[in-house]
Amino acid sequence: MSLAVDPASAEPPFRQLKGQIVEGVKRGALTPGTRLPAVRKLAEEVGVSTATAAKVYRELEESGVLEGRGRSGTFVSAADLPGSVLARAAEEFAERAAGSGFGAEEAVAAVRNAFGNLG
Known part of the structure; x- marks a missing residue:
């Protein structure tokens, strides 16, 4: 699944990314155990700050959608x-x-x- 930010959208980049990841998990495009790009790589790929990318991952980890595994990376949680x-x-x-x-x-x-x- 490819993540992207539409600079012309009225929706902030943070919400765009977070929504795309949640929707990808709900639809099965991002399956449990799928490793997501590192924060820096995601930020570079979609053109947002590393702080924005980190905030997306952090909030999705808190809600149980993603799980951080330290230096191993960030993965789609198997919880749902x-x-x-x-x-x-x-x-x-x-x-x-x-x-x-x-x-x-x-x-x-x-x-x-x-x-x-x-x-």
């Missing part, structure tokens, strides 16, 4: 593996349903029906 797997499965299902011409109401009804048939 079921949540990220479910989000990715839902996204794939929604894409397939929409691609087949079904709307949200029909897709949700199909999921409810499938759960009803489980047991």
